[in-house]
Amino acid sequence: MAAVDGGEVDHLAGERATAHFDVDAMKVAWAGSRHAVEVNDRMARLVASDPVFRKDTRTMLSRKELFKDTLKKAAHAWKRIVELRLTEEEANLLRLYVDQPGYVDLHWGMFVPAIKGQGTEEQQKKWVPMAYKFQIIGCYAQTELGHGSNVQGLETTATFDPNTDEFVVHSPTLTSSKWWPGGLGKASTHAVVYARLITQGKDYGIHGFIVQLRSLDDHSPLPGITLGDIGGKFGSGAYNSMDNGVLRFDHVRIPRDQMLMRLSQVTREGKYVHSDVPKQLLYGTMVYVRQTIVADASKALSRAVCIAVRYSAIRKQFGSQAGGPETQVLNYKTQQSRLFPLLASAYAYRFVGEWLKWLYTDVMQKLEAKDYSTLPEAHACTAGLKSVTTSATADAIEECRKLCGGHGYLNSSGLPELFAVYVPACTYEGDNVVLLLQVARFLMKTVSQLASGKQPVGTTAYMGNIQYLMQCKSAVNTAGDWLNPAAIKEVFEARALRMAVNCAQNISKAPSQEEGFSELSPDLLESAVAHVQLIIVTKFFEKLQQDIIGHGVKEQLQNLCNIYALFLLHKHLGDFLSTGCITPKQGALANEQLGRLYAQVRPNAVALVDAFDYTDHYLSSVLGRYDGDVYPALYAEAWKDPLNETVIPDGYQEHLRPLLKQQLKFSRL
Numbered sequence: 001m002a003a004v005d006g007g008e009v010d011h012l013a014g015e016r017a018t019a020h021f022d023v024d025a026m027k028v029a030w031a032g033s034r035h036a037v038e039v040n041d042r043m044a045r046l047v048a049s050d051p052v053f054r055k056d057t058r059t060m061l062s063r064k065e066l067f068k069d070t071l072k073k074a075a076h077a078w079k080r081i082v083e084l085r086l087t088e089e090e091a092n093l094l095r096l097y098v099d100q101p102g103y104v105d106l107h108w109g110m111f112v113p114a115i116k117g118q119g120t121e122e123q124q125k126k127w128v129p130m131a132y133k134f135q136i137i138g139c140y141a142q143t144e145l146g147h148g149s150n151v152q153g154l155e156t157t158a159t160f161d162p163n164t165d166e167f168v169v170h171s172p173t174l175t176s177s178k179w180w181p182g183g184l185g186k187a188s189t190h191a192v193v194y195a196r197l198i199t200q201g202k203d204y205g206i207h208g209f210i211v212q213l214r215s216l217d218d219h220s221p222l223p224g225i226t227l228g229d230i231g232g233k234f235g236s237g238a239y240n241s242m243d244n245g246v247l248r249f250d251h252v253r254i255p256r257d258q259m260l261m262r263l264s265q266v267t268r269e270g271k272y273v274h275s276d277v278p279k280q281l282l283y284g285t286m287v288y289v290r291q292t293i294v295a296d297a298s299k300a301l302s303r304a305v306c307i308a309v310r311y312s313a314i315r316k317q318f319g320s321q322a323g324g325p326e327t328q329v330l331n332y333k334t335q336q337s338r339l340f341p342l343l344a345s346a347y348a349y350r351f352v353g354e355w356l357k358w359l360y361t362d363v364m365q366k367l368e369a370k371d372y373s374t375l376p377e378a379h380a381c382t383a384g385l386k387s388v389t390t391s392a393t394a395d396a397i398e399e400c401r402k403l404c405g406g407h408g409y410l411n412s413s414g415l416p417e418l419f420a421v422y423v424p425a426c427t428y429e430g431d432n433v434v435l436l437l438q439v440a441r442f443l444m445k446t447v448s449q450l451a452s453g454k455q456p457v458g459t460t461a462y463m464g465n466i467q468y469l470m471q472c473k474s475a476v477n478t479a480g481d482w483l484n485p486a487a488i489k490e491v492f493e494a495r496a497l498r499m500a501v502n503c504a505q506n507i508s509k510a511p512s513q514e515e516g517f518s519e520l521s522p523d524l525l526e527s528a529v530a531h532v533q534l535i536i537v538t539k540f541f542e543k544l545q546q547d548i549i550g551h552g553v554k555e556q557l558q559n560l561c562n563i564y565a566l567f568l569l570h571k572h573l574g575d576f577l578s579t580g581c582i583t584p585k586q587g588a589l590a591n592e593q594l595g596r597l598y599a600q601v602r603p604n605a606v607a608l609v610d611a612f613d614y615t616d617h618y619l620s621s622v623l624g625r626y627d628g629d630v631y632p633a634l635y636a637e638a639w640k641d642p643l644n645e646t647v648i649p650d651g652y653q654e655h656l657r658p659l660l661k662q663q664l665k666f667s668r669l
Ligand SMILES: CC/C=C\C/C=C\C/C=C\C/C=C\CC/C=C/C(=O)SCCNC(=O)CCNC(=O)[C@H](O)C(C)(C)COP(=O)(O)OP(=O)(O)OC[C@H]1O[C@@H](n2cnc3c(N)ncnc32)[C@H](O)[C@@H]1OP(=O)(O)O
Pocket: 099, 100, 101, 102, 105, 109, 140, 142, 143, 148, 149, 150, 151, 152, 182, 238, 280, 281, 283, 284, 286, 287, 289, 375, 376, 379, 418, 421, 427, 428, 429, 430, 431, 434, 438, 441, 445
């Protein structure tokens, strides 16, 4: 059943009738299983039907009201989770559909995973049950005023005092103030704090510590701790529901056993002991969250695309001949060429997110068995995919706003808030440029190892085919040839490899590896993007090899996959041409094929966004309503604005009336 929260007439029924595929089966392909469709649907409706979770006036609330509303929603969500005895899967979905960033995201998303990943079994036994029962609320306090990207540059210290068996946590400078952690400002009672571990006079670098921040009796900050919110952020509503915070320590003492000791330990005597594991495992929580951010990208993008597609089918402009109907803006080829690649990207990110989740689980199992060989690839894949999908999604949400014309600029379209809430994903959990440079570093290492005969594996396996890929020429002759997955894969592999090899060759000409890397960094970014795009295209093709059930579903996904790949080829034509992977003629044929694919998507567009199965509550957009009844909703929404509470505005007497009644003493006329 479609996701309508109300409404009698389906203005999009005609659009829905033209679909060439089974929408319910597509919902299963999108969600991953019939069970996933059912549980998503149930949790989304539970939230949509509960008045506490209303959010239609959220952008009009003051910061204080918004924060209090967030606390209320979080507490109510928890109450429902307990009352209904929801499973962890159901609870996570319920929170997702509540759709208001808040301290709970960091509590469940980073604090608990950090303890699980970096705490000993004993520490997990002590802290995780308290966190699971919300007897404590936690956040992830890593970033400081002076350093975010450069984790090794953090300044907070945790100095071991063997006399008392404690660490003394201290903020030695203003720039060492913790700055940004979500949930820290007002809600958290505890934090996982990252600080330089100093023992026996030696600095052992960054380690994690559990620190209590606030009293569990009255919530006041504990002695030696200064806490607050860092202030308002971009946009109305949006991420302002989150209390991103500042934290300073003045020689705060914590017991030794609150150092997270799974990877390394400090003994009672103060001896530092590092287990036989890569020290990068300290960054494990970030790898975990980056992986979830890729899945979130498809969620945010599909949401924006759903709004833009539905509204484009309703909105009409021009084309009226002698009183005849005007043209739906979705019929304009320009609208299609801007919108359908975003629709295809939403599906592409959904499937690559699914794959990344699998990769992450696989790597975790290997780590448990002390096999660390796949760690570098896991880091490169999570960093690269986080970077590429979030940057493209942020741009796409803004493009969807423009695709909705003037009405897209209204808060009631849902798009400004979605953009404002989403765009920091390009920065948090690792600035996207910094992360792409990590991918580039991994690629340069892989290329340098090719010479020694080491066979690359996993997502870099294609590089092993270097002899062929460095000189192959695409055999595409007609536009239709671009529908062959092998033809697409070959040019994406050749482009990625040639760009990486070019960078490696140019770096080798520099006085040092470091200087070369720095000088070439803009090219290295593009090389990393080419590699990541190849991963996304490949994973989409692999998805198509799986058993996909339902009338017409596979055909639609094939079209979307081809659109995604050929759109990238068109957008990055310069890369493909300059590396000699294709000729200008082949580039033009790809574009010709793209146009044909858009025509095939057109009758299916509304049904393809219906398959996301979003409720009107979750979409939170008068333009994206399931029933397409846009104009009455837009009109009604305007009257909810506080400015319309009175006919004569506040300020009229002081500032408008005197102006209008002034006696002109001079005139230019
Ligand atoms: C209306 C809308 C409603 C709802 C929305 C709801 C909610 C919103 C949802 C979610 C919000 C979620 C999250 C927001 C919270 C954000 C939290 C944060 O931001 S936490 C802070 C994150 N900080 C970072 O990411 C910092 C980035 N920096 C780094 O990771 C490192 O400093 C960096 C990797 C850049 C460099 O590290 P460094 O130690 O200096 O290493 P170096 O470059 O020298 O590399 C050494 C060696 O290590 C390898 N390596 C690096 N990192 C990793 C890793 N993670 N895993 C494995 N290996 C790693 C690196 O490749 C290198 O290897 P080689 O020596 O080359 O082999």
